[in-house]
Amino acid sequence: MAIRTVDDATPSPVAPPKACPVSRIGAEFNPFHGAQLEDPYPFYARARREEPVFYSPVTRLWYVTRYDDIVAVLRDPARFSSAQSVDLPLDFTPETREAIRTSYLSRCSLIDNDPPSHTQIRRMVNKAFAARRIADLEARVRAIAADLIDRFAARGHADLVEELAFPLPMRVILSVLGAPEGDLGQLKRWSDDWMTLVAVQLTPERQREVVGRLLESERYWTSLIEERRARPRDDLLSDLVEASQEEQPPVPLLQLVNVCAVLVLAGHETTMNLLGLCVHRLLREPDALRLVGEDPANIPGAVEETLRADTSVHALMRTTTAPVEVGGVKLPKGAQLALLFASANHDEAHFQDGARFDLRREDATRHLAFGHGVHFCVGAPLARLEVRVALELLIERLPGLRLVPDQEITYVVNPIHRGLKALQIAWDARGDEGARLALRA
Structure with missing residues (x-):
């Protein structure tokens, strides 16, 4: 991801024309608290009916x-x-803008980039991932998931987000990249800092603090990259370094640092949220839970339906490069749009009874949770694999899996990502270690 400042050459977001007043839908929209944070889908349905393209003065986005x-x-x-x-x-201080401009934070990635630059980076990443066939990773994913579940299976209760949904994809992506697992906590903090910098208006003091830590992450990845250049290993980072040198011209160091940091962020954040949302949805839907319990072949359907019905990547932005018309609304050059994938995945024109959670829905895979076109998520197969394996093991290992009653379900306050802060689950624990391990045999 690249962080743009007012000095950049890319089109700057603009407010709506003064002659166009903010509509009722736009005035009522606030995704940061209350009903729209907890369950935004009824509001999205209303927007699709009444004003499918609207401007929000809260976020300054269309x-x-x-x-x-x-x-x-x-x-x-x-x-x-x-x-x-x-x-x-967002507004940045001159000091922050300069730090961003000279660091990997200003470099475009797979997510926020256009052809032809995007084409080169995508080609490099695809080449590196091709050497790490997703099918060959299942044993590694299963071993990590089983180890994490081993740590709480005898207890009878756990916070799914803290004890499985977060550490599983983080450990997997670090294992694939070849970064030390002992650095997991630090890498998570850097990822959180990056999301905070692009999504929250910080005070000058907090900007200085967050940017300072992110520059530490640049030094961290630079060191690992130089290490792999000198002594390649059997890991994704070595493959990325090799692929970057095969490009003409070779991919610059700061660009490679950006790719590594984005892979860690995207490789854990969205999958963590997806797994938490998927388990939460299944434990609220007795019929769906029964189907996956009776036949694990229904688990991929549960993953796809969660991707559609409760999208973890809620929205991404685009900026108009010329005056355009979208949904009957005329927009100026430089207008910044938020594409609400979460709303599209409930659109009645494409998903019959879109609010209903249905594992046997034949059109679920037409969702936009992983994007569409040239920006379709390169990590989609790995995310699907991780969540499928985690669900298989949870259902197999934790009999009577259920939600802890009367818990407060709270969502991460983020206009881009949707996820749970915590999810307390319980099951019928078996105290005998031998019997518990026998289930894994």
């Missing part, structure tokens, strides 16, 4: 809510730039 309009935008990178696809319109 929101696009219908499936067809979003797909049309995603198919037109020339007029809808990805260069600010994760950045909210």
Whole structure:
């Protein structure tokens, strides 16, 4: 991800024309608290009916809510730039802008980039991932998931987010990259800092603090990259370094640092949220839970339906490069759009009874949770694998799996990602260690 400042050459977001007053939908929209944070889908349904493209004065973004309009935008990178696809319109101090400009934070990644630069980076990452076949990773994913569940299986209760949903994808992506697992906590803090910097308006003091830590992460990845250049290993980081040198011209160091940091962030954040949301949804839906319990072949359907029904990547941004019309609304050059994938995945024009959670839905895989077109998520197969394996083991190992009653379910306050802060689960624990291990045999 690249963080843009007012000095950059890319189109700057603009407010709506003064002659266009904020509508009722726009005035009522606030994704940061209350009902719209806990369950935004009824509001999205109303927006699709009443005003499918609206402006929010809270976020200073134009929101696009219908499936067809979003797909049309995603198919037109020339007029809808990805260069600010994760950045909210924020104010930075001159000191912060300069630190961003000279660091990996200003480099575009797979997410917030346009062709031809995006094409080169995507080619490099695809080449590196090709050497790490996803099918060959299942044994590693299963071993990590089993180890994590071993730590709490005899207890009878756990916070799923803290004890499985977060550490599983983080350990997997570090294992694949070849970064030391002992650095997990530090890498998570750096990822959180990056998301905070692009999504929250910070005071000058907090900007200085967060940017300072992110520059530490640049030094960390630079050291690992130089190490792999000198002594390659059998890991994704070595493959990335090799692929970066095969490009013409070779991919610069700061660009490679950006790719590594984005892979860690995207490789754990979205999968963590997906796993938490998937388990929460299954434990609230007795029929769905029964289906996956009776036949593990239904688990992939549960993953896809969660991706559709409770999308963990809620939205990404695009910026208009020329005056355009979207959903009947005329927008100026430089207008920043939020593409509400979460709304599109409930669009009645494409998903019959879209609010219903249905594991046997035949059209669930048409969701936009992983994007569409040239920006389709390169990590989608790995995310699907991790969540499927985790669900298989949870259902197999934890009989009577259920939600702890009367817990407060709270969501992460983030306009881009949707996830649970915690999820307390319980099951019928078996105290005998031998019997518990026998289940894994």
